[in-house]
Amino acid sequence: MKQSKILKKLLNTTTITDKIVFVISISGGKDSKATLIVSLPLLLKVVKPSQIKVVYCDTHWEKKVTNDEIESIRVKLQELDIQFLVLSNPKYPNGLPDLIKSKKAFPTRMAKTCTQLLKMIPAVEYYKSLNAKGLKVISLVGKRRDESEDRKNIPDSEYYSYKDWGFDIYYPIADWTETDVYSCLDETWGIPLSYFQGNKRVGCDECFQADLKSISLMSEDRIKQMEYVENEVSQYYKDKKPTFFFRRNKTFPNGHAPIREIVNYAKEKYNFNYYTFHTRSLKAMSKKIGQKALRYKFIQSGYIPDKTNFSKYVNGVLSVPQSMQFDVEVLTTKILNSKERSELLKFEKLEDIQSEDNNLVCDCESYNML
Structure with missing residues (x-):
């Protein structure tokens, strides 16, 4: 170190x-x-x-x-x-x-x-x-x-x-x-x-300096809390309604937008998913040693994944089940070096990732990220 x-x-x-x-x-x-x-x-x-x-x-x-x-x-x-x-x-x-x-x-x-x-x-x-x-x-x-x-x-x-x-x-x-x-x-x-969840800034949820990607990941509970605060502050202003985020563009020409609108805008702007840590780990390990060899590694570790589903896990069509996640984490440390593991933090866009078995396009709901 x-x-x-x-x-x-x-x-x-x-x-x-x-x-x-x-x-x-x-x-x-x-x-x-x-x-x-x-x-x-x-x-x-x-x-x-x-x-x-x-x-x-x-x-x-x-x-x-x-x-x-x-x-x-x-x-x-x-x-x-x-x-x-x-x-x-x-x-x-x-x-x-x-x-x-x-x-x-x-x-x-x-x-x-x-x-x-x-x-x-x-x-x-x-x-x-x-x-x-x-x-x-x-x-x-x-x-x-x-x-x-x-x-x-x-x-x-x-x-x-x-x-x-x-x-x-x-x-x-x-x-x-x-x-x-x-x-x-x-x-x-x-x-x-x-x-690993796609947040560029860690800490406040969300910081007023957050980028749109982070805003798109905001929880419903936090959105409701922000709406309450915005309504509380707005009562002190007659001509304008101040909001938590300031974004001046064609959609919000005066720079201010209620939290619900800015979140919907962010989700539309970033209408794609991010690999979960476990999915990205599987893909990186498969690329390094091959999908068949990787599956054998899981079998050796005691977890025996179904052959068809394993392919879907690697290709991002299905999210990695919780029962498999611990083995993914252990094998990641054994197969990938420190630099390669750090690369897993670089989020990639899920575009047209298909199953080699039945051509099912990746379903964003599998990731529960937005």
């Missing part, structure tokens, strides 16, 4: 005392998880577990799969005797819905009130409480230079000023590539499942 040169340099050039506390922020996404994984072994060589804190700022707007991911991390940290804290802003007990109602407006790219008030403020207030106890805070955050144009010049570290106080922030994987991140996760605690 790749190591963090940035964190190693920090530890080699810093006098470590029992008054230093390292705080690692996680979001449920790949970069913060990789930062946590690569940092823990290095930190535990020089500090006690009690000097490491892992924090998660809850906006109460996360995807279920993200909450499940956070819970799995909490369990691992508990085994290491490392404190895990869920932070939130007490001014907004229900998170983002309360914030939107309070501001009578939705977050925007120019005014990211959600990030500032639901994530940054709770985290910094916690850091300040540690400082009040005479502890020096060193924050570790998962930002990388190749993430975006905005982050290409981020330094290895910087000082964050907050009122009359401040703290050091380090970015342990700032020089990593996306491939480095996926390889790290693949070799250790696993890639967050949200990425």
Whole structure:
């Protein structure tokens, strides 16, 4: 597994005392998880577990799969005797819905009130409480230079000023590539499942910056919740009805559209399915060793798939049954290397995929993705 040169340099050039506390922020996404994984072994060589804190700022707007991911991390940290804290802003007990109602407006790219008030403020207030106890805070955050144009010049570290106080922030994987991140996760605690479901952004469901592909995957429960919030905010406006998403195009010339309309637009725009992780794994393994040899591998592992149906699983005509999924995951790690497994995250379009037996076109309902 790749190591963090940035964190190693920090530890080699810093006098470590029992008054230093390292705080690692996680979001449920790949970069913060990789930062946590690569940092823990290095930190535990020089500090006690009690000097490491892992924090998660809850906006109460996360995807279920993200909450499940956070819970799995909490369990691992508990085994290491490392404190895990869920932070939130007490001014907004229900998170983002309360914030939107309070501001009578939705977050925007120019005014990211959600990030500032639901994530940054709770985290910094916690850091300040540690400082009040005479502890020096060193924050570790998962930002990388190749993430975006905005982050290409981020330094290895910087000082964050907050009122009359401040703290050091380090970015342990700032020089990593996306491939480095996926390889790290693949070799250790696993890639967050949200990425396998087609989500480009992990965390809030959905972020106002979400792309149309992610919007097309939104759950009905979340759509209804957004409709409620939009109706609540609209009562404060006479001439216009503000909406959660802003998309200016021919369909929405003024840039605003109710959530139901934007979801339907997104589904129409992206009217195709994405392979599930298990289907993509089968296809990749079949391409590498052949479908017949792959079926024999399953037989050796104790699962004996029907010959006709197995062909349909490989070709995406039928979704992989739950009874077969565990064997798919095990064989994926045995047959495909780390780079090939990372490639499974690149979603492909399902177009005219047909069964070699009866020419049945792939049925989108098999995937339950939209």
